[in-house]
Amino acid sequence: xxxxxxxxxxxxxxxxxxxxxxxxxxxxxxxxxxxxxxxxxxxxxxxxxxxxxxxxxxxxxxxxxxxxxxxxxxxxxxxxxxxxxxxxxxxxxxxxxxxxxxxxxxxxxxxxxxxxxxxxxxxxxxxxxxxxxxxxxxxxxxxxxxxxxxxxxxxxxxxxxxxxxxxxxxxxxxxxxxxxxxxxxxxxxxxxxxxxxxxxxxxxxxxxxxxxxxxxxxxxxxxxxxxxxxxxxxxxxxxxx
Amino acid sequence: xxxxxxxxxxxxxxxxxxxxxxxxxxxxxxxxxxxxxxxxxxxxxxxxxxxxxxxxxxxxxxxxxxxxxxxxxxxxxxxxxxxxxxxxxxxxxxxxxxxxxxxxxxxxxxxxxxxxxxxxxxxxxxxxxxxxxxxxxxxxxxxxxxxxxxxxxxxxxxxxxxxxxxxxxxxxxxxxxxxxxxxxxxxxxxxxxxxxxxxxxxxxxxxxxxxxxxxxxxxxxxxxxxxxxxxxxxxxxxxxxxxxxxxxxxxxxxxxxxxxxxxxxxxxxxxxxxxxxxxxxxxxxxxxxxxxxxxxxxxxxxxxxx
Numbered sequence: 001x002x003x004x005x006x007x008x009x010x011x012x013x014x015x016x017x018x019x020x021x022x023x024x025x026x027x028x029x030x031x032x033x034x035x036x037x038x039x040x041x042x043x044x045x046x047x048x049x050x051x052x053x054x055x056x057x058x059x060x061x062x063x064x065x066x067x068x069x070x071x072x073x074x075x076x077x078x079x080x081x082x083x084x085x086x087x088x089x090x091x092x093x094x095x096x097x098x099x100x101x102x103x104x105x106x107x108x109x110x111x112x113x114x115x116x117x118x119x120x121x122x123x124x125x126x127x128x129x130x131x132x133x134x135x136x137x138x139x140x141x142x143x144x145x146x147x148x149x150x151x152x153x154x155x156x157x158x159x160x161x162x163x164x165x166x167x168x169x170x171x172x173x174x175x176x177x178x179x180x181x182x183x184x185x186x187x188x189x190x191x192x193x194x195x196x197x198x199x200x201x202x203x204x205x206x207x208x209x210x211x212x213x214x215x216x217x218x219x220x221x222x223x224x225x226x227x228x229x230x231x232x233x234x235x236x237x238x239x240x241x
Numbered sequence: 242x243x244x245x246x247x248x249x250x251x252x253x254x255x256x257x258x259x260x261x262x263x264x265x266x267x268x269x270x271x272x273x274x275x276x277x278x279x280x281x282x283x284x285x286x287x288x289x290x291x292x293x294x295x296x297x298x299x300x301x302x303x304x305x306x307x308x309x310x311x312x313x314x315x316x317x318x319x320x321x322x323x324x325x326x327x328x329x330x331x332x333x334x335x336x337x338x339x340x341x342x343x344x345x346x347x348x349x350x351x352x353x354x355x356x357x358x359x360x361x362x363x364x365x366x367x368x369x370x371x372x373x374x375x376x377x378x379x380x381x382x383x384x385x386x387x388x389x390x391x392x393x394x395x396x397x398x399x400x401x402x403x404x405x406x407x408x409x410x411x412x413x414x415x416x417x418x419x420x421x422x423x424x425x426x427x428x429x430x431x432x433x434x435x436x437x438x439x440x441x442x443x444x445x446x447x448x449x450x451x452x453x454x455x456x457x458x459x460x461x462x463x464x465x466x467x468x469x470x471x472x473x474x475x476x477x478x479x480x481x482x483x484x485x486x487x488x489x490x491x492x493x494x495x496x497x498x499x500x501x502x503x504x505x506x507x508x509x510x511x512x513x514x515x516x517x518x519x520x521x522x523x524x525x526x527x528x529x530x531x532x533x534x535x536x537x538x539x540x541x542x543x544x545x546x547x
Contacts, residue, residue, distance in 0.1 A: 047519060048511040066521065069512045086524065088511055089495065108495070108528055126528045127492065146492075146530060164529070 020045040035060030035079040130157040149176040171223035179216035194220040274355040286347030336407040354410035361400040386414040405446035410481040415442035417474035463487040463533040483537035496527040
């Protein structure tokens, strides 16, 4: 089975795509074309395969009926993706625009090096969430893994749950918001008191994905900036182990 | 030298004998671990030398005051190299016997164990299964690996799983790369251990076996390896009693596990597990630093995430 068009109207069509064991290029071409044309796509039997729905453009919407593998939605510049299951490593890696929702848990490096758009994980996110993030937003309703925000250059990572160790390690201008407990801060990461308007902006982001973050005791993690310029007297800061 | 940065590692437990009707030669369904004697799997580079080599191997067995306990068998693929299988009685000087056999031209022992049998060849899983009847093997636990050769030879003998020469029933599959490989290799070689490959994964198997021979439990050995072995690794160590897992402090190499009433399946990537479980199933990701786990043959689980 390949792409199956339902409905007669040229607009708002629902396209069903089976992933299963079919060649990934075919699957992705069908998804990409439908999303670019603004359709709704349902992908059945994704079977945790890698690289699904990469490089999307346009205003369409994809729903995966099951878990996806690595790099789902990566390098996309548009489209909306919903994963009705879990996602593997590098979900939305290099995303520049668009929206990804993972209804389950996400693996390591969600939104790695992303440059824009929004990634919303309803469960937990694995280690190195938002590693080398440049811009855009990541919202995690559950917990975030260790080394979240590692070397993040910009953008926001907002976690309603708890953070594992080494959060915000070696940050540049990225910011990690943690609503729960922080197990341990990373090298050169500091917690600062957020401004009221910054909290309002976070609330606005959360509201935009239908999440209520009110009443949380936000910890805003930013760079202490000691690693930004190497000086011999700070050498101990660089010893990571 | 590496164990395949993009290699795939998996282990699955199947409660039944393989049913696939594969071609000859029959790899017999193995019974529970032998009370005495060993099953030996070997590799010979030159098929034309098979008869002579098997005779020499048999002579070396008899020189130990032991003997074969069954007819040797081998693959009849006609390829230049050949894999053979023998069953032998007790080998009092096992290490010396292994050294003797591997001194024969083009000969390497792939495994020795009460129950361990290592089968490895070039080709994808279906080809290797068709050639060696892997799916006909019966047992409680198994390791498999599809290797992308990066820093050592493309050859059956450079492939995973590696046997922990000369320790019976210990083997390994490993995803990652050790950075203090040569240091440890020199150290172990000074103690008399030999390595048949330039592959760092082989070293991890021997390293753990040495710890355990010195009295460490499997769990203690796994934890010690996280301190002593430097680099990136997630490895599965197969022993007679089950499988141990350890991963390094950076935990960059993944491991996904399904633990269901019908068995346990472990793989590097979740998509491999989907070949067994196409419907939704709970996937456990071991993605934290310094994790260890032990899956025991008798299903008594102990594990620790440090």
